[in-house]
Every structure is written in structure tokens, then in C-alpha cells.
Amino acid sequence: MHILFLGTSSFPFGMAEVEKQTLIGRSLQEQGCEVTFVCKKSFNYDSDLPYKGTVHDINYIYTSFLSRRHKNKIVNRILWSIGGIVEKLYLLFARYDCAIVNSRNYMEVKCYSFIIHLRKKKIFLTHVEDYRSMHPEADGKLLKRIDAFESLTWSKIDGVFPISEELRRQVISKNPSLPVFNIPVLVNPEDAMNAIDVDPINEDYFMFCGSSDYEKTIIQIIRGFEGTKGNIKLLLVLNGGKRSMENAVHLIKSSRFSDRVVLKSALPKTQLWGYYTRATALLIPLNFDQRDKARFPHKIGEYCASKGVIITSRWGEIPNFFTNKQNAVLLNSDDPLELSEAMKFVADNKEISNKMRLQAFELASGPFNFANHGASILNFMKGS
Known part of the structure; x- marks a missing residue:
């Protein structure tokens, strides 16, 4: 079976969604499937990959004919327009059996669905976020896009892969007859074997790795760390836009223990794993809101694979896999004092x-091991 992955821009680089799609692809490869990532654009400025090739034994093609993002915005728009057109032609004429789509854009899913069903093939969607709760103040065009995605998408696809029970419940409420198969966070446990010790922190430290956009979480972690008052450091590995990174730096400098906080960014994966494996505890507290009820942070899988002591929250998908003081320490609130304890x-x-x-x-x-899911995912796709 030949499976296309659509909507995963910047493959093989990128954040959690790209990594999860890649691991799903690898799990299907282990079942004898051929996998191709079709990318119509890239957000990576530094990629030197050819527009078409193989990475980690996975085939890929950039239909924009460039695997990196151009610094000129006008050139980018032209390339992305070309990428969109060529992608649709690829779907019309290429050899494949089904497609797995990563998108929260109903019009995009609708277009994919039309072409793929025209070819009498199947289309599946990975679903990892509550779109509405990502944009609580949405209005105008964005609100219409959210409404369209949440109400219309589920009649256009042949099956869906939600990451949590909350997202599964939402999908079933919209289309009870749609085949649904949960895929949790995925990780390759062998990645921990590639950890390297570069620029080590020669003291005990707590560690948080995530987006600088999660301001509320960063504040909670810094305040919680201040409450420990111990001879230990806090390592924050943050990535994000210029404004949110500047805000994170301000929050750190405002702490009375700023000299005990270490900030790093844009680390190679092997170095990141090195910090994971040596941390006293790996922090990933959740917000007790609808967005975090529906999501299942990708970092949880990496933390587990590194044999880290995890501090997270008793919320959303977490209690389905974690038990307090058995395989993690679970918080019952977002109170920094509880995190300190x-x-x-x-x-x-x-x-x-x-x-x-x-x-x-x-x-x-x-x-969470990606290799344990390939057979069941493939059987689901064949039976849907």
C-alpha cells in the first residue's frame, strides 16, 4: 500500500505535528507500506535538501520545487502558489492508495477530499488540537473558518485519528458513523540512545521544553521554581517568535532567582535529549482549560523515553496513562505553590x-512506541 502524507509542511523539519506525522509514517513503513510526504511549501529558512528525495527512508517531494522558505515574501507567495497547483496535479496523476492529511483548514480538506475520492481512494485526518479553544477571541474570517472546520470536515473524510478522548468525543458528536481511531503521543525510544553531552549544566536542574508562546505556563514554572529555594537550577528550552521570546527573557530577568535560570533555544535534537536524560525533573504542567483538555503534548513521549521524572497535571488525557507518584507527579491545580512542592x-x-x-x-x-501502532493503524485504514 502506498500512503501519501499531506499538509505536513517543512518535512522532515518542524515542530510536534511534523514529528508525529513522521512517526506514523515510519510505523506504516514497518508494515511494508510505501510512504511519501507531499509538501506544498516550507517554513524552514535553512534547509539545503533537494526538492525531492528520501530522508530516514521516507520519500518526500516539495511541489514548490524548493525545500526552504525564501526570505523574500513575494517570492514565497509565488512559490507557495505553484506548490498548491502542482500538489493538486500530483494527487490527480500519482500512484497511491490513500492519504493522511494534517490540516485544520476545511476548504483545504474539502479540496483534498474531492480529488482523492475522484481517484476512488481514501482520505484520513490526524486531529491533535481543539481549533476553537486555540483562538478564544476569534472573530470575522477566522471564526468562520473554525465553524466550517468543526461542522463540515467530518463528512468529507473516511476516518480520523484523534490524539485524545476529548477530541474523539467531539468528532463522534458531529458524525457518529465516522470511523475513529485514537493515536496517542508517539516516540521512538531509541532516540534517547543518541543523546550527547554538549555544554552541560554542572549542577542539578529542573527542565521545561516548549513554546515561548505559553506565557502562563512559563510564569507558573518560574514562580514554582522560586518556591523551591534550593541549590538547584532551572533550564528553560524555549522556541518561538521574536516578541514571545523577548517576553520570556523579561520574565526570567524579573525573577529574584534569575541567576539560577538558564535559557536555551534552537537546540539540536541530540543535545536536547542530553539535557532530558540528566534533569532532576522534566516539567510539563497543563492549563486547566479546554485547549489542554483536548491536546496531548508531544514532549510527554520524549520525556518518558529519556527516563525522566515527569511533573505534569491531572487533566485531559494525562490520567488515562499516568498515575500520581507511580510514573509521574500529577498536579491538581495551576498554583505555583503546588508545583514547588x-x-x-x-x-x-x-x-x-x-x-x-x-x-x-x-x-x-x-x-507511546511508534513501532507498536503500525499494524493497528493499517488495519483501521483498510477496514474504513
Whole structure:
């Protein structure tokens, strides 16, 4: 079976959604499937890949004929327009059996659906975010796009892969007859074996890795860290736009323990894993809101694979996989004082922490291991 992946711009580079699509593709490869990523544009300024080739044994093609983002906005728009047209021609004439789409744009899904069904093939959608809660103040065109996606998408596809029970519930409420198959966070446990020790932090440290856009979470972590008052550091690995990164720097400098906070950004994956494996605890507190109820952070899988002690929240998808003080420490609120107590508990209880590390790794080698999902995903697609 030949499976196309659509809507995953910047492959093989990018954030969590690109990584998850890649791991789904690799899981299907292990079942004997041929996989091709079709990208109509790129957001990566530094890529030197040819527009067509193979990465990690996965075929890819950039229909814009360029794998990197051009610095000239006008040139970019021209390339992306070309990419969109050539992508549709590719779908019309290429050899494939079905497609997996990553998109929250109803008009895009509708177009894909029309062409793919015209070819009498199947189309599936990966669903990882509650679109409406991502934009609580949306109005005008954006609100119409959200309404269209949430109400109309589910009649255009042959099946959906939600990342959480909350998203599954939402889909079923819109189209009870649509085939649904949950795919949790995915990780390759072997990635931890490639961890390297570059620019080490020669003291114990707590660590958070995420987007600088999560201002509320960053504030909670800094305030929680201040409450530990111990001889330990806080490592923040943040990536994001100029404004949100500047705001993060301001938050750090405003802390009375700013000299104990280390900020890093744009780390190579192998170096990031090196920091994971040496951290006293890996932090990923959630907001107790609708958005975090529906999502399942990709970093959770990486934290588990690195045998980290995880501090997260008893919210959304988390309680379906984690039990307090068995394979993670679970928070019941977003109160920084509760986070402080959790951080001190981990630092002061080495024996319990070591047991939690091993239990977390069992998730990475079991339900989060990408290789364990290929057969069931393939059977679902064949049966839908």
C-alpha cells in the first residue's frame, strides 16, 4: 500500500505535528507500506535538501520545487502558489492508495477530499488540537473558518485519528458513523540512545521544553521554581517568535532567582535529549482549560523515553496513562505553590524518583512506541 502524507509542511523539519506525522509514517513503513510526504511549501529558512528525495527512508517531494522558505515574501507567495497547483496535479496523476492529511483548514480538506475520492481512494485526518479553544477571541474570517472546520470536515473524510478522548468525543458528536481511531503521543525510544553531552549544566536542574508562546505556563514554572529555594537550577528550552521570546527573557530577568535560570533555544535534537536524560525533573504542567483538555503534548513521549521524572497535571488525557507518584507527579491545580512542592518532592525522594523513571519508560516502550501502532493503524485504514 502506498500512503501519501499531506499538509505536513517543512518535512522532515518542524515542530510536534511534523514529528508525529513522521512517526506514523515510519510505523506504516514497518508494515511494508510505501510512504511519501507531499509538501506544498516550507517554513524552514535553512534547509539545503533537494526538492525531492528520501530522508530516514521516507520519500518526500516539495511541489514548490524548493525545500526552504525564501526570505523574500513575494517570492514565497509565488512559490507557495505553484506548490498548491502542482500538489493538486500530483494527487490527480500519482500512484497511491490513500492519504493522511494534517490540516485544520476545511476548504483545504474539502479540496483534498474531492480529488482523492475522484481517484476512488481514501482520505484520513490526524486531529491533535481543539481549533476553537486555540483562538478564544476569534472573530470575522477566522471564526468562520473554525465553524466550517468543526461542522463540515467530518463528512468529507473516511476516518480520523484523534490524539485524545476529548477530541474523539467531539468528532463522534458531529458524525457518529465516522470511523475513529485514537493515536496517542508517539516516540521512538531509541532516540534517547543518541543523546550527547554538549555544554552541560554542572549542577542539578529542573527542565521545561516548549513554546515561548505559553506565557502562563512559563510564569507558573518560574514562580514554582522560586518556591523551591534550593541549590538547584532551572533550564528553560524555549522556541518561538521574536516578541514571545523577548517576553520570556523579561520574565526570567524579573525573577529574584534569575541567576539560577538558564535559557536555551534552537537546540539540536541530540543535545536536547542530553539535557532530558540528566534533569532532576522534566516539567510539563497543563492549563486547566479546554485547549489542554483536548491536546496531548508531544514532549510527554520524549520525556518518558529519556527516563525522566515527569511533573505534569491531572487533566485531559494525562490520567488515562499516568498515575500520581507511580510514573509521574500529577498536579491538581495551576498554583505555583503546588508545583514547588512537587519539585521539592522529586528532589528529596531519589528512590521514588528512580522508580518513576522506569515506569515512565515503560510507557515509551509500550503505548507511546511508534513501532507498536503500525499494524493497528493499517488495519483501521483498510477496514474504513
